[in-house]
Amino acid sequence: NRQDAEDALQQVFAAALSNAALPRLREPEAYLLTAVRNAAYSLLRRRRTARAAQEQFLEPAAPGCSPAERAALEEALRALPPDQREAVHLHVYEGMTFQEAARVTGDSINTVAARYRYALEKMRKVLS
Known part of the structure; x- marks a missing residue:
């Protein structure tokens, strides 16, 4: 959902701003896109783990x-x-x-x- 996407984006930009190596990257846009994608996957994994634990007890x-x-x-x-x-x-x-x-x-x-x-x-x- 949009809120989760914004949260992932905010996490990445906060980390990027505190990373002194970012200005030296050859392709910072590609780096940021990959980082946002990875953050989104992490969010999905956390959600899936929580959902799986819940479904284990609720669904056969x-x-x-x-x-x-x-x-x-x-x-x-x-x-x-x-x-x-x-x-x-x-x-x-x-x-x-x-x-x-x-x-x-x-x-x-x-x-x-x-x-x-x-x-x-x-x-x-x-x-x-």
């Missing part, structure tokens, strides 16, 4: 999904290229729209959607 395992099926799915996800795995993770596991995922990754909406589509195609082949 996914109905109809055996441990073997779950393991095969996880293996198929690990086999994806990192950019495609990221698109699946943000869209499916974090519940982001392609537009939100594009903002997090710094890519276009079409790029994120294409990576997601290619990932699903690869996973279908592996799992069939």
